[in-house]
Amino acid sequence: xxxxxxxxxxxxxxxxxxxxxxxxxxxxxxxxxxxxxxxxxxxxxxxxxxxxxxxxxxxxxxxxxxxxxxxxxxxxxxxxxxxxxxxxxxxxxxxxxxxxxxxxxxxxxxxxxxxxxxxxxxxxxxxxxxxxxxxxxxxxxxxxxxxxxxxxxxxxxxxxxxxxxxxxxxxxxxxxxxxxxxxxxxxxxxxxxxxxxxxxxxxxxxxxxxxxxxxxxxxxxxxxxxxxxxxxxxxxxxxxxxxxxx
Amino acid sequence: xxxxxxxxxxxxxxxxxxxxxxxxxxxxxxxxxxxxxxxxxxxxxxxxxxxxxxxxxxxxxxxxxxxxxxxxxxxxxxxxxxxxxxxxxxxxxxxxxxxxxxxxxxxxxxxxxxxxxxxxxxxxxxxxxxxxxxxxxxxxxxxxxxxxxxxxxxxxxxxxxxxxxxxxxxxxxxxxxxxxxxxxxxxxxxxxxxxxxxxxxxxxxxxxxxxxxxxxxxxxxxxxxxxxxxxxxxxxxxxxxx
Numbered sequence: 001x002x003x004x005x006x007x008x009x010x011x012x013x014x015x016x017x018x019x020x021x022x023x024x025x026x027x028x029x030x031x032x033x034x035x036x037x038x039x040x041x042x043x044x045x046x047x048x049x050x051x052x053x054x055x056x057x058x059x060x061x062x063x064x065x066x067x068x069x070x071x072x073x074x075x076x077x078x079x080x081x082x083x084x085x086x087x088x089x090x091x092x093x094x095x096x097x098x099x100x101x102x103x104x105x106x107x108x109x110x111x112x113x114x115x116x117x118x119x120x121x122x123x124x125x126x127x128x129x130x131x132x133x134x135x136x137x138x139x140x141x142x143x144x145x146x147x148x149x150x151x152x153x154x155x156x157x158x159x160x161x162x163x164x165x166x167x168x169x170x171x172x173x174x175x176x177x178x179x180x181x182x183x184x185x186x187x188x189x190x191x192x193x194x195x196x197x198x199x200x201x202x203x204x205x206x207x208x209x210x211x212x213x214x215x216x217x218x219x220x221x222x223x224x225x226x227x228x229x230x231x232x233x234x235x236x237x238x239x240x241x242x243x244x245x246x
Numbered sequence: 247x248x249x250x251x252x253x254x255x256x257x258x259x260x261x262x263x264x265x266x267x268x269x270x271x272x273x274x275x276x277x278x279x280x281x282x283x284x285x286x287x288x289x290x291x292x293x294x295x296x297x298x299x300x301x302x303x304x305x306x307x308x309x310x311x312x313x314x315x316x317x318x319x320x321x322x323x324x325x326x327x328x329x330x331x332x333x334x335x336x337x338x339x340x341x342x343x344x345x346x347x348x349x350x351x352x353x354x355x356x357x358x359x360x361x362x363x364x365x366x367x368x369x370x371x372x373x374x375x376x377x378x379x380x381x382x383x384x385x386x387x388x389x390x391x392x393x394x395x396x397x398x399x400x401x402x403x404x405x406x407x408x409x410x411x412x413x414x415x416x417x418x419x420x421x422x423x424x425x426x427x428x429x430x431x432x433x434x435x436x437x438x439x440x441x442x443x444x445x446x447x448x449x450x451x452x453x454x455x456x457x458x459x460x461x462x463x464x465x466x467x468x469x470x471x472x473x474x475x476x477x478x479x480x481x482x483x484x485x486x487x488x
Contacts, residue, residue: 050442072445073454081446088443092464093457098447101457106448141461158447 001026001198002067002166007058008223009046016042018223019058024166024198031201031209031234034220035242040202041085043220044170048082049075063165076102077109079165081158083172087151090142095154096124098142099161106162127160131187148175156187167192168200173208185211206238219245261381261413263350266296266322276300276328281309281335288312288471292479293351296320302328305335307361314470317343317351318483326354333361340466341370342480345378345410346487352381359387359422363394371463372403374410375487381413386429390421399429404436404462406455406488436462452488459484 002024009017016039024030034040046053047060049072060067067075076082090098104114115123128135131153143151152172159167169188173181189212192199201212209217209231217233218225219242227233227245237245251271252259259267281287283306291299296319305311309332317323329337343351357366372380386397403412416429436458444454460481467476 048442048446050446051438071451072442073448073450076446076448084443084446088437088440090440090444090457090461092461098444098457101453102444102447102449105450105453109448141464162447 001063002200003061004047005059005061007043007046007060008056009042010054010056011042011052015056016223017046020220020224021058022218022225024200026165026198027195028215029193029199029201029212030216030218031203031214032218032220032225033203033234033237033242038220039223040220041170044082044168044200044202047075047080047168048072073105074109076162076164077106081162081164081167083152083155083159083167083169085171085174087143087155089144089146091144093142094140095138095142095157096121099124099138099158102158103162123161124157127157127191130160130190131156132183133157149177149180152176152184153180153187156184156191160187160191163191165196166198166200168202170202171204172201173203173205181207182211184208188212206234209234258354258383261350261352261379261383262324263322263379266350267298267324270298273298273300276302276326278302278304280304281306281311283307283309285309286311289314290470290472290476291315291317291325292476293317293323293325294319294479296323298324298326300326300328303330303337305329305331305337305364307332308334308336310336312338312340312469314467314476315339315341315343315353316476316480316483317341317353318345318480321349323349323351324354325352328356328358329366330358330360331364331366333363335361335364337364337366338469339366339368339370340468340470341368341382342463342466342476343370343372343380343382344375344480344483344487345373345380346375347377350379350381352383354382355384357384357386357397358389359392359395359397360389362392362422364392365396367398369400369466370402371466372412372414373459373462373484373487374403374405374407374412376407377409378487379411379413383413383415383417385417385419386427388418388420388422388425388427392422393424395422395425395427397425397427399431401429401431402462403433404459405433406436452485455488456481456485459488
């Protein structure tokens with residue numbers, strides 16, 4: 001589904017990714033762990049197409065197409081979902097309006113008719129239910145006045161509604177209490193644990209991986225994948241630290 | 247003898263489109279509305295085809311007034327609001343102005359706290375597209391003895407293109423001691439972080455900007471009787487200058 005080959009990227013002319021390669025197949029959950037400053041978030045932003053993250057080498061194929069040739073909104077429409085570590089607040093725009101416009105924009109990209117208000121509300125209610133989020137929350141402005149945990153749950157509701165093929169979740173577990181962590185983990189499983197979908201979790205800690213069991217764990221250090229293994233690698237890292245393992 | 251056309255030396259006309267003003271000159275006197283003690287007044291000004299609108303409000307003791315402005319049409323649109331608040335009066339102003347190419351839009355407010363314990367809140371959001379000019383000149387004057395005054399000015403402008411121009415001059419002139427006055431002023435561009443967030447959810451560049459602008463003007467029409475209508479009119483103008 002996603003094939004990253006020898007990817008290099010700079011931020012403000014500073015090389016961050018230095019020849020990173022990674023292949024993710026449909027049905028798989030991958031976790032990327034690594035010390036601060038290793039380039040984990042840069043990888044997510046580069047794949048999402050954030051302005052300022054410049055690709056200087058390598059290639060990324062997403063379902064066989066050249067991901068890097070697409071604008072950020074086209075990458076989303078192609079089925080890539082980037083979960084933000086710090087979701088942005090948008091006062092005066094309700095979650096429902098935002099998500100309906102986003103979904104219909106993606107549908108237009110695929111020459112599909114827009115969902116009606118009723119169809120959309122039914123979908124939103126179902127996905128909010130998965131994340132145990134009250135519909136009233138979705139009537140409120142995007143992320144405004146939401147706690148850290150509510151923002152992350154709202155991200156997962158967005159993911160449920162937009163129904164991507166590949167979710168790249170950047171520290172979705174940060175700022176979550178134990179209950180919210182479990183709810184988000186279960187949400188990720190319910191929405192994304194399917195044979196035709198895949199997940200890339202970017203995380204510092206093992207704890208989210210207790211709920212979303214990765215098939216592969218990679219250590220990112222110095223802008224490259226320096227070690228890969230199964231779920232047990234995350235436990236090893238948690239016990240012994242990056243320096244000992246990688 | 248007719249009054250001479252203002253020049254750029256006149257502070258109140260510094261950013262005006264004087265060529266567009268000339269055929270309108272001399273201006274008619276302001277419409278004067280006195281709101282009786284304890285009375286209530288609301289007014290919406292939608293300036294959609296250019297010209298100068300002048301309104302003078304006198305709020306007697308404990309009178310409450312709210313004025314909402316959408317200043318967005320014609321080559322030159324100017325809305326002047328002059329308000330005098332007496333003892334315990336309350337004034338709210340919410341304004342949005344939008345200027346695209348070859349448009350100059352300006353809102354000028356003069357709020358005088360003449361009596362004690364009066365409150366005024368002004369919120370103006372201005373958006374300039376390519377080659378558009380938006381200006382806000384706002385003075386809050388607190389006279390001697392107007393203690394307990396609570397005056398707030400929130401002024402923000404958004405430039406959608408480097409060729410746009412936004413001028414903002416919030417002013418405080420205070421002659422009383424026990425006064426709470428706050429003013430905030432900022433001119434900026436659409437937040438790149440927010441735009442990327444919306445793009446990452448599938449919104450195209452124009453759609454993302456339109457949503458960010460909706461957010462930018464969101465609070466200005468809070469509480470207006472025809473809030474929804476104003477929002478729709480403003481949004482249409484915003485999308486036209488993107």
